[in-house]
Amino acid sequence: MANWGFLGAGSIATSSLAPAVHTADGPRLHAVAASDPARARALGPARVYTAYDDLLADPEVDVVYVALHNSAHRPWVERALTAGKHVLCEKPLGLTAEDVSTMVRTARAAGRLLVEAAWNRWHPRTREMEALLARGALGAVHTVTARFDGLAPAPGNYRVAASLGGGALYDVGYYAVSAALAAFGWQPPRVAGAQHRLWRRPGSADASTDAVLEFPGGGTATIGCSLIGVLDESFTATGTAGELTLASPAYCAAVEPSTLTVDGESRHYPAVDPYRLMVEQVDAAIGGDPGAHLVPLEQSLLIATTLDAVRDHLARRPA
Structure with a gap:
């Protein structure tokens, strides 16, 4: 407590x-x-x-x-x-x-x-998806498509400013990249291609970013994200033994029921508060509970490393 x-x-x-x-x-x-x-x-x-x-x-x-x-x-x-x-x-x-x-x-x-x-990593659907992928329910995953298009920031919001760490990649692209890394067993990828579009104002961050990640063994993830007001959250992972899809909203389900489909079989989850689940698990870990569920820092580091690689690839593109 x-x-x-x-x-x-x-x-x-x-x-x-x-x-x-x-x-x-x-x-x-x-x-x-x-x-x-x-x-x-x-x-x-x-x-x-x-x-x-x-x-x-x-x-x-x-x-x-x-x-x-x-x-x-x-x-x-x-x-x-x-x-x-x-x-x-x-x-x-x-x-x-x-x-x-x-x-x-x-x-x-x-x-x-x-x-x-x-916070979405504490949602029961996300946890089950990660468990299914970790135990090889899809066989060897070879293709992932992950996209998150979100609401446009209000004028003056920090998400527009590059100096404040704004932009689509940090904000909503984070979710798509995290899910793709989970699908490929948290292996470090290589950025095969990337492009972005900035808001048309001085010092602006990216309004949208798309990237292709290649993983050891030949797997590929196509990542897309934007903050232009067109809402879309989608995720599909395809492997040698099956396919897994998260029904929209693929990442931010909370106040409404959600669905995960594996090879045509749908699994349904009631509306929950993942923020409360997160707070309770962190609180339990502080209290010494060895079974508390936390996002491993190794995964946080790999996500950051992958976002670095996407930005580095963009910086090397010809003007």
């Missing part, structure tokens, strides 16, 4: 994480730090801070949830870990594989838990 502290009171913290902590069995929302104290109070904590460092200095905070824009993840994760707090950080954990590696080393040196808040 840990005391949670939030750095940031933005949309995800407000709509998803704060309700998850309040309804979960065990954890308590002890404190929220935000530049706007009214927004922090609206989350219902016992204490409100206007300075992030003041929250980190609170001895009653056991675990910190970092809900800041992507480019702020590494510095505040490291400060929280160094302050002796466990950390749950929004995805992507870091902007580069080097960021992730550094945070992992800091967590290990501090003896504290570090978890990437890839």
Whole structure:
């Protein structure tokens, strides 16, 4: 039963994480730090801070949830870990594989838990999909198609700004890349091709990115993502012994029932709150439960390494 502290009171913290902590069995929302104290109070904590460092200095905070824009993840994760707090950080954990590696080393040196808040990885459908793939239910996977087209960011949203770690690849492409890596047994891929389109404004991030990943053994994943307002979430993995498809929404099912189909046989899952499941499992791990389900940091690092490789490929393309 840990005391949670939030750095940031933005949309995800407000709509998803704060309700998850309040309804979960065990954890308590002890404190929220935000530049706007009214927004922090609206989350219902016992204490409100206007300075992030003041929250980190609170001895009653056991675990910190970092809900800041992507480019702020590494510095505040490291400060929280160094302050002796466990950390749950929004995805992507870091902007580069080097960021992730550094945070992992800091967590290990501090003896504290570090978890990437890839909330869909706690959804029962995602967990069953990963279990089916891991035990070879499809045989040798050779082809994956994974796409996530999401809502266009509001004007001024950090997702538009490259300097803040915005863009489609970091935001929604993350889900498609993660699922593709799971399909191929978390093997590191080679980027065979990539293209992107930027928003037409100075310093903008990618509005859309497409990439082809090649895996050891000859498998190929076609990845697509965008933030232009056309909604689409799709995932299909095909192997020598079968095919697996996630019905839309393929990654962000939560408030509605969802379906997974393997070789024509559909498996149905009721609506759940994966954020609550995530919070409860992190809380259990902090309490010493060896069976708590967490996203392995090795997988977080491979996702970051793959996103690095896609961006490097794009940077090498002729102007």
